[in-house]
Amino acid sequence: MARLIALEVSADPRAAGAVRDRWEAGDAILPLDPTAPRTELDALLSALRPDRIATLDDPAGRSLPAPLPTADGTALVVATSGSTGTPKGVELTDAALAASTSGSLARLRCQDGEIWRVPLPLHHVAGLTALRRGWALGTDPDAVAPGDLDALLAPGADRVAVVPTQLHRWLDRDAAAGPRRVLLGGAAASTELLARAAAAGIEVTTSYGMTETCGGCVYDGRALDGVEVEVAEDGRIRVRGAVRFAGYRGDPAASAAVLDDEGWFTSGDLGRLEADGRLTVLGRIDDVVISGGENVPLSVVVTALRSHPDVADAAAIGRPDPEWGEVVHAVVVPRDGAHPPTLAALRAHVRGRHPAAFAPRAVTVVDALPRDAMGKATRAALRAALGEPG
Structure with a gap:
């Protein structure tokens, strides 16, 4: 069985290396936001029961009581929001993350040697998958603090993953600065924002997905290779393919509620398939x-x-x-x-x-x-x- 390490990650330059070291050692990671309230972190640890907790200053960390077993092949457990109840841990395998990485790089036509800038939180799946894209291209991704606009717009990167709020602030500050190829996700983007980016010569690819699909699995309305998307009769978006999560940690009932025997994951999002096959997300x-x-x-x-x-x-x-x-x-x-x-x-x-x-x-x-x-x-x-x- 694998070990699950709760690792506090932040904008510290050491964070990306700490994540990679754990994966190379064969551990699974439960990324923690060190700025979260202590009560929230304690609730998360109590619900998801990792083997150990570590920080960037104390990479060895300490053991935690009564850990849940972690299946071999698990690479990541990401906590969903606990604002409406006990947090759930989305279990993602190394194979699912690898499928997400290869599908993304192929769709974006990335080239070996390109550098990804990552101004996204590393306790979210979007930040961690952006790191993996960079490593897959043979480069060290440039992880910067999400709120550091100067670092976001600095020269030296070929591609960047951002959310709409960051792109808004970028265009307001200096539309001529920053990488010219952008993967945009995390929230819906307005047509005005996309038009402003295009006018500035920025190539934007919009993405849709969720933690349960290793982040973005639909780019510009079309599923990545190896991913199937459909809309159920009740309007919910369903996803099947190698990027799908394995289940919710320690919660088989919650897993069974959204995963069926044919491999489909039923999301909580509403969508519509257009005549040309593109997916429109309705919320x-x-x-x-x-x-x-x-x-x-x-x-x-x-x-x-x-x-x-x-x-x-x-x-x-x-x-x-x-x-x-x-x-x-x-x-x-x-x-x-x-x-x-x-x-x-x-x-x-x-x-x-x-x-x-x-x-x-x-x-x-x-x-x-x-x-x-x-x-x-x-x-x-x-x-x-x-x-x-x-």
Whole structure:
């Protein structure tokens, strides 16, 4: 059996080397965010029960009590968000990560010797898979702190993996700087952002995936080689192929709920397959508001809000309503703080594109959206910012 090592990783330059050393030693890694609250880390360790915990300053670490067994071939266990309950550990094998790496490099037409810059957190699967792409090309990836814009835009890298928030800030700072080839994921990208990048001569490939698929497994709407994607009758996106996870650590019931006997993983995302076979992602199934009996995907509302000329960024949540059941509440960042868009203007803009139920019934103007390290404005963070319980 393999050993699972809980390893605290950060923006420290030693982190990438520590990860590689563990893998070369045959260990599996449970990456930890050292900036997370101690109570969160303790809950994660209690739920996932690794063999040891180590840090960059203490690579030997110490043993932990009553570890769960770890199957041979396991390379990575990534904790899902514990904001709605006990965290789950997504088990990824070395074979799955290798399939993800080879499929990504082939689709992107990468060349040996190219250098990947990695300004993504290494406790997320996206940061770790970006490291593996660099190593597969025979180079040392350039891992930098996610918030260090100067390091992101410095010369010396050929490719970079970023989230939309980072690309926004990059283009606002200096569109002529930075690598010219970008893998964009972690959250939905607006058409405006993609157009700005294209105008700056930046080649952007959008990716869709999740921890359970070793991160991005669909590029620009098309599945990587060796990956199958379909949309179930209830609208959920399903994925099958070598990149799929093995199961949730120590939780066979949770694994069985999303993995079937034919190898399909049923995600919590809604999607649509277009006539040309491309996948359009409509958002999380739990981010659908039912207003007046109509299903309203909040991601569609957000896309419409962001297309308003006076909106720099936007999010949306559902709120209870005695008449409609639920209504849409918009949260917007205005382009001009002195002249934010009115609720009436936003409603008219959305109604010009979608049914009336999609139009927000309330709006809150903020200076910036609360986003996590992967650029996502989570529902809990939005509610907290509005002074509501999560």
